[in-house]
Amino acid sequence: MNAVAGDSKVATKQRLIEAAEALFADEGFDRVSVRDITTKAGANVAAVNYHFGSREGLVAVVLARYINPVNEERLARLEALERKVGGKPVPVEEVLEAFVRPFATQVRRSELSEKLFFKLMGRMFGQEGCNLPPVVETVFVTMLSRFQKAFAKSLPGLAAEDVWWRIHLMAGAMIHTMAHAETLQRFSGGDSGSPTLEQTLSRFIRFAAAGMRQGSEEPQEAEKPKGPQVEFPF
Amino acid sequence: MNAVAGDSKVATKQRLIEAAEALFADEGFDRVSVRDITTKAGANVAAVNYHFGSREGLVAVVLARYINPVNEERLARLEALERKVGGKPVPVEEVLEAFVRPFATQVRRSELSEKLFFKLMGRMFGQEGCNLPPVVETVFVTMLSRFQKAFAKSLPGLAAEDVWWRIHLMAGAMIHTMAHAETLQRFSGGDSGSPTLEQTLSRFIRFAAAGMRQGSEEPQEAEKPKGPQVEFPF
DNA sequence: ATGAAATTAAATCAATCGTTTGACAGACTC
DNA sequence: GAGTCTGTCAAACGATTGATTTAATTTCAT
CATH class of the missing domain: 1.10.10.60 (Homeodomain-like)
Incomplete structure (x- = not known):
């Protein structure tokens, strides 16, 4: 049909x-x-x-349709952020915001439902085969490199190796949450609520920010997360 | 016969x-x-x-061969932990240790290389289809429910909904890290080092512990992580 | 209106998929 | 030794895969 x-x-x-x-x-x-x-x-x-x-060609088109816009918006947001603060390090929360906010932007540009969109994005970024078209891969690599530098500056004294690993853990939390949101609902027996997109973004940012800096610093005056915030004032 | x-x-x-x-x-x-x-x-x-x-039967056998032991060891470790501390809440780090340590235990029982084993486990726990055999699913659900209660007790004042979401984020970080460890190496250009299993476990536990409690509590006297610890004293 | 290009439908390609069959060899019980 | 399991094998099954071909149709500038 x-x-x-x-x-x-x-x-x-x-x-x-x-x-x-x-x-x-x-x-x-x-x-x-x-x-x-x-x-x-x-x-x-x-x-x-x-x-x-070919079938592969269609897959490539589908991949590029969202991955590239997301990654480019990430880069744009990060650059705007760095322009704003001059040479100073950016609060981790804001770097993370630049990293995940593009998903919320692009979900509206899509004809897919919110649920399907995030499932698709989770599959894209989470799949291993990762036969990304060269252009997509290029943007991806430079984007990651830029964010690594930004995080390194926001977490002074942290070895590059540790920055990479924390980024990896952070990205894993994000990807898995996007791809398997309904699994949580199944396993929690409904106790996971029905949060809005903004609530979920905020939950992720707070979780990831804590993990990135791991209490090794004083939480830098974090910007108040936008959107409906009921459960957890900072 | x-x-x-x-x-x-x-x-x-x-x-x-x-x-x-x-x-x-x-x-x-x-x-x-x-x-x-x-x-x-x-x-x-x-x-x-x-x-x-059938092919599906073989898949089920492969799935059950490691998932069940891991989940049962998780439960055993958690129960031992709760027996140890009496009625008091367990430090988050120790609950997390009970959650991930079984992977290190089972990897030695396996004939697969460390790398392949974790890739397989990552795929198992991360795959969505999740057509787990009923027995496996049962253990899975009870195990998750037990850990949710343990985390809730270790993070007093946190709504059940938030506990579930943090568990989800935490599990995502773990699963993605296991399944795509070599992706990190590819994207970091080798800057992610060659950490031992214990180093990686420790990195995950510290990241996840910070994310779970999100600075909303004083870090409860965390047990010194075992294994070679060079980069990051608590 | 006409001719060329774009786009479709229908049929078919070889390859591969998971599964089934029937025969056969060995080991066991009676 | 007859009968009966168990494990293995080559061979083939029908179904489905991605891809291609052929011919008919639509689109559109001229």
């Missing part, structure tokens, strides 16, 4: 992309066949190969 | 399991075919269906 179409002349290419995104988010990149995608998009089996050259 | 006379007969089943584990760790549960497994094990294609009923 077609879930995307409605207007039969909406560009087939676009319908394919949207169908692929929803299916990839739901079942993972591996478990979805070309026929699953074309069926859902109401298109012919050959359409994928016509428009994207 | 239980005569183990034939040496190569029992070995086939075992070889299949070990081959499957290595391949699953390397490429993920989805990307490995039955023929990949039987070829690597030097067995016939039909062997998997003969010994395990």
